[in-house]
Amino acid sequence: MTDLVKVIELKKLRPRRGVAVRVQDIEVAVFLIGEQVHVIENLCPHQHIPVLADGELEGNILTCPMHGWQFDVTSGSCVHASGGLRTFPVQIVKGDVMIPMPEEEKPSWW
Numbered sequence: 001m002t003d004l005v006k007v008i009e010l011k012k013l014r015p016r017r018g019v020a021v022r023v024q025d026i027e028v029a030v031f032l033i034g035e036q037v038h039v040i041e042n043l044c045p046h047q048h049i050p051v052l053a054d055g056e057l058e059g060n061i062l063t064c065p066m067h068g069w070q071f072d073v074t075s076g077s078c079v080h081a082s083g084g085l086r087t088f089p090v091q092i093v094k095g096d097v098m099i100p101m102p103e104e105e106k107p108s109w110w
């Protein structure tokens, strides 16, 4: 069983407003949409800039504030291209948003 790690208290989230949080060695973006919490890596794959928490949400679609790439935060998939974002399964434990301990992602040439 994978260890869970705390990301943020659920009560600190505001509907449809992203929050960037450092968890272990990576930065994640947390979104509250309706009753659901979604956690994605904060790094935009376009230019590898950690800005997605500042993106704008329309429905489930997040638009990167830098150059407008769009992603579905529920699946991580990129709207206009193949590939997408790293997503994390969320559990709420005693009012805290928890995800499995993220492992450092190895580069593709590893």
Ligand code: FES
Pocket (backbone or CB within 6 Å): 044, 045, 046, 047, 048, 049, 064, 065, 066, 067, 068, 069
């Ligand atoms: S850095 Fe996100 S679209 Fe360019």
